[in-house]
Amino acid sequence: MALGTLPGGIARLTITRLRTVATDESGFSLVLAIIMVASLSVATASLSSLVVSNTRSFGRDRQEARAFNVAEAGLNYAVSRLTTYDPSGSLAVNSTIGSTGSPQLFTLDGGTGNGGWWAEKTAVNVWTVHARGISPNGAVKREVAVETTTDTVVTNIRASAAWGYGLFIASPAGCTTVVGNAVVTMPVFVKSDLCLQGSSGIAEPSASGTKKVTLYVGGKLTTTGSATVGTPSRKIIAATVVGGCNGGTASICSNSSFSKAYADSYYSAPTTLTKPPIDVQGTYDSGDWNHPHCTTGSFTFDNNGTRNNSVGTFSLYGSSYVCEVKDPDDNDVVGKLAWNNATKVLTVSGVLFIDGNLDLAGGSQASYTGTAALYVNGSVKTNGNSALCGPGATLAGSSCNGLWDATQGALGIVAGAGWAMTGTAEYNVIAYVVGDYDDGGTARVTGPIITDTAHVHGTPDTTDATDPPPGLPGAAGFTSATTWAVAHGTWRQVPVTG
Numbered sequence: 001m002a003l004g005t006l007p008g009g010i011a012r013l014t015i016t017r018l019r020t021v022a023t024d025e026s027g028f029s030l031v032l033a034i035i036m037v038a039s040l041s042v043a044t045a046s047l048s049s050l051v052v053s054n055t056r057s058f059g060r061d062r063q064e065a066r067a068f069n070v071a072e073a074g075l076n077y078a079v080s081r082l083t084t085y086d087p088s089g090s091l092a093v094n095s096t097i098g099s100t101g102s103p104q105l106f107t108l109d110g111g112t113g114n115g116g117w118w119a120e121k122t123a124v125n126v127w128t129v130h131a132r133g134i135s136p137n138g139a140v141k142r143e144v145a146v147e148t149t150t151d152t153v154v155t156n157i158r159a160s161a162a163w164g165y166g167l168f169i170a171s172p173a174g175c176t177t178v179v180g181n182a183v184v185t186m187p188v189f190v191k192s193d194l195c196l197q198g199s200s201g202i203a204e205p206s207a208s209g210t211k212k213v214t215l216y217v218g219g220k221l222t223t224t225g226s227a228t229v230g231t232p233s234r235k236i237i238a239a240t241v242v243g244g245c246n247g248g249t250a251s252i253c254s255n256s257s258f259s260k261a262y263a264d265s266y267y268s269a270p271t272t273l274t275k276p277p278i279d280v281q282g283t284y285d286s287g288d289w290n291h292p293h294c295t296t297g298s299f300t301f302d303n304n305g306t307r308n309n310s311v312g313t314f315s316l317y318g319s320s321y322v323c324e325v326k327d328p329d330d331n332d333v334v335g336k337l338a339w340n341n342a343t344k345v346l347t348v349s350g351v352l353f354i355d356g357n358l359d360l361a362g363g364s365q366a367s368y369t370g371t372a373a374l375y376v377n378g379s380v381k382t383n384g385n386s387a388l389c390g391p392g393a394t395l396a397g398s399s400c401n402g403l404w405d406a407t408q409g410a411l412g413i414v415a416g417a418g419w420a421m422t423g424t425a426e427y428n429v430i431a432y433v434v435g436d437y438d439d440g441g442t443a444r445v446t447g448p449i450i451t452d453t454a455h456v457h458g459t460p461d462t463t464d465a466t467d468p469p470p471g472l473p474g475a476a477g478f479t480s481a482t483t484w485a486v487a488h489g490t491w492r493q494v495p496v497t498g
Contacts, residue, residue, distance in 0.1 A: 063135035067142040068493075070108045070115045070133030075144050077106055078117035078129045082148065082484060086121070089150035089482045095121040100497045103132065114138075125150045126487070132496065143497065147490035152482040160276040160474030163430075164466050165189040165216075168450040170275035172218070178202075178227075178456045186213065186448075189273070193219035193243070196227035200456075204234050211237045215263070218270060219243040221253065223260045230262035239263035242270045275450055276474025278434065280416060281307060283375050283471070287325040287334040289353050297321030299337060302355040309378045311356030316346055317364060325352070335372060344395065346388070348372035348411055351471035358413075360386050362423065367395050373412045373471030380415040380433075382443065384423015393428055404428035404446060406465035412447075412472040419451070430468050450474070 081104070085097050096119065098104040103116025117131040127150075132143045162168045166186020169176050175193040178184060178200040185205035188194075194217045196202070204213050213236040215229060220243035223229070230236040244250045245259035250268035253259045289302035299321045303310035322338040335350030346368040357378035362385040369391060385398045392405035411429045418435035421427075421443035431437065433451035440457040447465045450473075468475045 063137055063140045064142065067133045067135040067140040068144075070135075071131050071142045071144045072133070073108050074106055074115040074117050074131035074133055075129060075146055078104070078119060078131050079146070079148055079484060079486065081117075082119060082127055082129070083482070086127070086150070087482060088480050089125055089152045091121055093121050093124060100130070103130075103498075108133075122147075125152075130494070130497075132498065141496045143494050145490075145492055145494050147487040149485050149487050150482050151485070152480055154478050154480045157477045157479060159467050159476040161273055162189070162276055162450055162474055163448050163468050165214075165450075166448050167454065167456075168275065168448070169452070169454050170450070171452045174453060175219075175222070176454050176456075180457055182456050184456060187215070188213075189216045191218045193217070194221050196221075196223045196229070197225060199226045201228045201230075202236065203228075203230060204236060207234055211264075213237060215239045215241075215261075216271065217241045217243070220247070221245045221259070221261060222247070228260040228262065232256070232262055235262040235264050237263065238265040238267065240267040240269070240271075242268055275452070276432075278414070278432070278473040280375065280377070280414075280434075283351060284353050284355070284377070286327060286351065287353060288328040289325055289355065292323040292325050294321055294323040296338075297323075299323045299339075301325060301353060307355055307377055309356050311354060313359045314354060314356045315360060315364065316358070317341070317344075317360075317366060337372075345369060348374065351375070353377070357381070357417075358415075359383075360388070362386055365395055365397065367393075368411055369409055371410050371469045373414065373469045373475070375414045375416070377416045379417040379435075380413060380419045380431075382421045382425050382427065384425060384441065384443070386423075386425045388427045388429060390428030398424045399426045400428055400446075406430075406447065406467075410447070410465055410469050412469045412475075414472065419445075421445070430465050430472065432473055 098118035100118060103118045106115045108115055114134040114136060115132065117129065119127045119129040122128045127148045128145065129148060130143060130145045132141060134141050165188060167184060168189045170191050172191050175195040176190050177195045177197060179197045180200060181198065182200045184202045188202055202213065202215055204211050215236060221241045223246060229239060239253060239261050241250055241253040245253040245261055253261050254266040256262050284307045290305045292299060292301055297319050300311055317339060320339055320341045324336040325334050326332060327334050333350065335352040337352055338347040344366045346366050348368060348370040349372050351373050353375040355377045358376045358380045360382045362383040364386040367389045387395060387398050387400060389395045389400035390404035390410065391408035393400035393402040412432065413429050414432045416434050419431060419433045419437045421439040423441045423443055425443040427445045428447065429445060430447035431445045431449040433449065435452055437449055437451035437454045470477060
């Protein structure tokens with residue numbers, strides 16, 4: 001029945017009730033609250049999910065950044081370490097350090113072995129370097145690479161000017177004496193005082209021709225008896241006497257009649273030239289002297305692996321032998337020494353070290369070939385009627401016929417505890433003496449001599465050898481400095497290979 005067909009009273013009542021229901025707000029707040037709670041729940045869940053997602057992303061980004069930073073730091077570390085593996089840039093092309101499967105490990109940023117690097121020499125002066133970084137949690141790896149270049153500058157070092165003197169005496173105190181009828185016919189350097197006694201002197205080796213003798217005295221020059229420097233008719237090239245002659249001032253040295261120092265030129269300015277330094281222990285450490293490799297016979301360089309004169313007194317001669325000594329680190333040959341007892345020829349090369357005292361008795365006569373520096377840890381002693389002749393000269397009993405030519409071969413002998421010569425003997429060698437050099441009679445070393453102190457009794461002579469064998473203190477050589485640089489534009493991030 002339609003509302004309009006209802007009786008008037010009922011219709012009015014129905015309309016009134018409907019209006020009441022329509023305007024009644026009871027329960028609406030609950031519905032609204034439920035809707036709002038539901039909306040907030042959805043929003044909270046979405047926000048929570050977003051926060052969790054962002055946290056995870058941030059954590060991974062942080063691990064990636066840490067892995068990348070480790071790789072970057074490892075690359076810098078690798079470049080610095082290359083200088084110890086190839087300090088002079090001399091390793092061959094295709095040389096490698098580590099590999100992708102077996103890198104050089106390092107630890108950074110709290111990880112345990114969380115980085116590694118490796119390198120390959122891809123050109124003469126180019127290394128390609130890789131570094132891998134692993135995040136502390138081990139989940140992320142990153143790898144970077146770069147190319148480095150090397151530039152090596154070689155500087156040649158000239159031999160010490162001390163080797164330009166036939167006799168160089170380094171002690172700054174005391175008086176070097178030349179006594180008897182000894183006449184020194186070589187350039188002389190004396191750091192302190194020089195005392196010429198008897199009929200001794202310093203003179204040119206020949207009465208005519210090119211002069212070769214100079215004299216430097218850092219202290220005073222004293223001449224007694226008939227001792228002289230040069231002669232009125234054959235003056236030496238120059239005399240430098242810092243402390244004066246015969247108790248006078250330096251200017252008195254130019255008064256030949258008073259000082260008995262005859263020279264074309266006179267000087268008094270001091271020099272800073274010093275004795276070349278020596279590294280005995282470093283030379284000993286350079287070879288495995290206790291384990292020589294001998295193909296013929298045997299020779300004892302050392303007895304116990306310690307530098308303590310363990311060999312005792314030794315000679316270079318005896319039964320034939322051929323021996324070489326190698327570097328304990330890289331197995332390169334340091335020096336070779338051989339003796340042929342049938343031909344009486346000693347063959348030398350490189351650097352040699354014998355932990356004892358060299359004693360060449362009377363009758364020890366030989367020749368040698370080659371160039372070497374021979375270190376004797378103790379003393380050197382030679383007796384009369386002995387000789388050692390260098391290339392260009394031939395053995396003739398206790399002397400050498402002909403002129404030793406040091407450019408063909410030279411043996412330099414380092415005496416660690418003094419050098420003494422007696423009788424008639426000639427040695428075509430170069431001498432470096434720690435302590436005192438003492439010669440007597442007609443015994444002489446014909447090469448240049450550098451020593452702390454000296455007592456000259458015999459008739460020393462000299463052969464020019466201004467370029468001593470490599471390995472001797474003050475010998476010519478070279479230094480090399482290698483600089484490393486990262487090649488511009490070669491840095492790159494690469495796919496992880498391991």
